[in-house]
Amino acid sequence: MESADESPQLGDIDIDRSALTQDGFPLAALASELGFLVDEQSAVDAPSEGWRVLKRPSAGGFLLLGSPTDAALQTWRLAQVNTGAADAIAQVIPGTVSLRKSRAERRSSLELRWPPMMTTTDAAADEYVIDIVNTGDTRWIPDGDGFHVVGVFTEPGTTDFGFSWASMGHxxxxxxxxxxxxxxxxxxxxxxxxxxxxxxxxxxxxxxGLNLRPEHPLAVDLSSAQIARYRERWRGRSSSPDDRRRMLDLQVQRLRAQIAAGASLVAVAEMVAAAESDAEAVISLATLLDCDEASAQAVYDSALRELRPGYAPTLEERLTETTRLRDAV
Structure with missing residues (x-):
């Protein structure tokens, strides 16, 4: 089986490449074989044939099903099954999702290079920059990708390390x-x-986003003063475990509200259009989505693409991961 890096994606979800070309089945038949029910209301306009498993959860979580809507297998309808629920039900997601090449394929013509201003001195810098270079013969066009680069300090020669990151604001x-x-x-x-x-x-x-790294790390000499400046900068961003859990819990609530809004997008649009003020729109959304006003405000401030029903699997993945992080604090 391919690694996540080599797997194609539907939205931001890694899927099994071999499943794309497997024989499909009627959704009801697949559900019966796998032991779950189908939400018939969500499946009213769904394809009648072609359904197959695109991604299986490692432990619990959501099972992802899909059916192609074109002969080239580039556009798909998706359904998800919460395998951790007592009564597992397949919910067909409104709208379609486009197939994306794997991260490895999308980054194949790109290189990360430290610019001369970074390599001509061993001294540490207050800010580090790096160049993303197209080394190919054709124009590189992003496919929903970002240019967010994270830097990690290690001891010289270390290649095995972990890190966390957040993409907000990039x-x-x-x-x-x-x-x-x-x-x-x-x-x-x-x-x-x-x-x-x-x-x-x-x-x-x-x-x-593309798991792209330069050929070599940048060698730097950190002074006590430089480390103190880094820590002073980081200190303002740090939080206690209780604060972090509260923050993650808020993210969980807001992701749930966004998912609910995407499933009721027409009603959301009508309610926002009828509101005479921002405050009225937020209050109406809180009532419609059965959430608090802070979550309703997050929905109101969301980018439209995040409320598109076909974006729901990405939000579900974020919800699963954010819930895991919250419960681990």
Whole structure:
């Protein structure tokens, strides 16, 4: 089986490539074989044939089903099954989702390169930048990708390390002609802050959306003063376990509200259109979605693409991961 890096994607979800070309079945027959029910109301306009399993959860979570809507297998209708529920039911997601190539394929013509201004000195910098270069012969066009690059300090020679990251506030990628590059900031990861000591370190850069890395890390000498500045910057972003759990719980509530809004998008649009003020729209959304006003405000402020019904699997994945992180705090 392919790694996640080599797997094609529907939205942001990695799927089994071999499943794309497998024989499909009527949704009811597939549901009967796998032991779950079908929400008939959600399946009213769904394809009658062609359904197959596209992704199986490792433990609990959501089973993803799909049926192609074109002969080229580029556009799909999706359904999801919460396998952890007592009565597992397949919910067909409104709208279609486009197939994307794997991360490895989408990044194949790109390279991360440290610019000369970063490599001509061993001294640590207050801000680090790196170039994303199109080394191919044709124009590189992003397919829902971003240019968010995370930096991780390690001891010299270390190649096995982990890190966490968040993509909020980072814009999408831009097309690059052959030889063209985009210079972006490297967001230093906070996870290693307690381990930093003065001396030589490797700075690894990872363009997280496409898992792209430069050929070599950047060697830097960190001084006590530099580490103190980093920690001062990070200190303002740190939070206690209780604060972090509350923050993650708010994210869980808001993701649930966004998913509910996507499933009732017509009603949401009608309610917002009828509201005479922003405040009235938020209150109406809170009533419609049965959520608090903070979650309703998050829905009201959402990008339209995040409320598109076909985006629901991505939100479900985020919800599963955010719930896991919250419960682990």
């Amino acid at each position: 814009g999408p990628a831009v097309p690059l002609d052959p030889g063209e590059y985009a210079r972006v900031s490297v967001a230093l990861n906070q996870g290693t802050r307690a381990d930093l000591v003065p001396g030589r370190h490797d700075l690894h850069a990872i363009m997280v």
